Amino acid sequence: MASSKISIYPSSSSSTSNSKPPPGWLEYILVNYRWVIVIFFLLPASFLYDIYYYTRSWVVFRISSAPHNHDKKVANVQRQVRTWDGVAPMCTARPGWQTISFREGAYKKTCHKVAINLVDVLRIDTKTQTVWCEPLVTMGQLTHTLVELGWTIPVVPEMDDLTVGGLVMGTGIETSSHKHGLFQHICLSYELVLADGSLVTCSKDENPDLFYSVPWSYGTLGFLTAVEMKIVAAQRQVTHMEAAQSRL
Numbered sequence: 001m002a003s004s005k006i007s008i009y010p011s012s013s014s015s016t017s018n019s020k021p022p023p024g025w026l027e028y029i030l031v032n033y034r035w036v037i038v039i040f041f042l043l044p045a046s047f048l049y050d051i052y053y054y055t056r057s058w059v060v061f062r063i064s065s066a067p068h069n070h071d072k073k074v075a076n077v078q079r080q081v082r083t084w085d086g087v088a089p090m091c092t093a094r095p096g097w098q099t100i101s102f103r104e105g106a107y108k109k110t111c112h113k114v115a116i117n118l119v120d121v122l123r124i125d126t127k128t129q130t131v132w133c134e135p136l137v138t139m140g141q142l143t144h145t146l147v148e149l150g151w152t153i154p155v156v157p158e159m160d161d162l163t164v165g166g167l168v169m170g171t172g173i174e175t176s177s178h179k180h181g182l183f184q185h186i187c188l189s190y191e192l193v194l195a196d197g198s199l200v201t202c203s204k205d206e207n208p209d210l211f212y213s214v215p216w217s218y219g220t221l222g223f224l225t226a227v228e229m230k231i232v233a234a235q236r237q238v239t240h241m242e243a244a245q246s247r248l
């Protein structure tokens with residue numbers, strides 16, 4: 001009976017005319033036994049990383065150290081921008097493996113890389129119903145922090161690893177609301193470091209041109225350092241209604 005295992009390599013009898021070098025043992029294992037690596041290495045490593053990440057964010061939010069450290073971290077971004085020689089383009093230093101994208105950003109190799117270590121929820125104001133957070137806050141982190149306090153953002157992109165900065169600057173369009181719009185429509189203001197190292201905030205009333213240009217600009221206008229978003233009360237249950245559509 002033929003083996004059901006799929007191999008990417010041709011059998012020895014059919015490889016006479018093809019003079020490709022034989023695969024190395026590491027490549028062979030990575031391709032044919034990737035489930036071993038996923039189950040015994042990737043999943044446990046990812047589980048431990050999540051425990052570390054959520055515990056760290058929980059502690060930082062509880063002791064409220066993030067707002068104080070934010071100014072120092074932003075000053076560090078400004079310092080890196082001011083050392084730019086104006087020749088090679090600037091980009092975030094975030095490596096490809098940390099993003100949700102499958103693409104490895106090869107363009108980053110020749111860029112002036114700016115490290116943005118801004119990973120915390122800064123403050124929640126239940127009177128004005130807003131949350132301020134740094135761009136590398138993930139959807140999972142933000143949801144855990146808000147729901148524990150009885151709040152949520154009105155539009156929650158469904159993947160836990162998506163970041164606020166990536167959703168604003170990239171194309172965060174999945175999960176939208178007829179009532180609240182797209183992810184960028186729940187954003188009330190942005191704080192950015194511009195190419196000259198200056199720090200600006202923008203909203204519909206302050207620097208409105210910049211405010212409306214930021215979404216989907218892929219970091220071309222500046223480095224995002226904080227975002228203010230709307231929050232709404234989180235219900236314990238939601239009502240799910242489906243309306244029958246008439247046939248066309």
Ligand SMILES: Cc1cc2nc3c(=O)[nH]c(=O)nc-3n(C[C@H](O)[C@H](O)[C@H](O)COP(=O)(O)OP(=O)(O)OC[C@H]3O[C@@H](n4cnc5c(N)ncnc54)[C@H](O)[C@@H]3O)c2cc1C
Binds near residue numbers: 167169174224
């Ligand atoms: C497998 C997959 C699933 C997806 N699922 C969803 C989904 O469920 N819902 C949804 O809405 N979208 C989804 N997307 C699209 C996703 O929102 C975008 O790809 C988004 O840009 C991902 O952001 P990231 O958090 O990985 O950030 P990154 O990839 O790091 O950033 C995206 C872009 O924003 C720029 N950027 C990030 N942070 C900053 C900053 N601080 N300052 C300046 N520029 C910055 C980066 O330079 C880059 O150009 C998905 C994409 C993939 C590949």
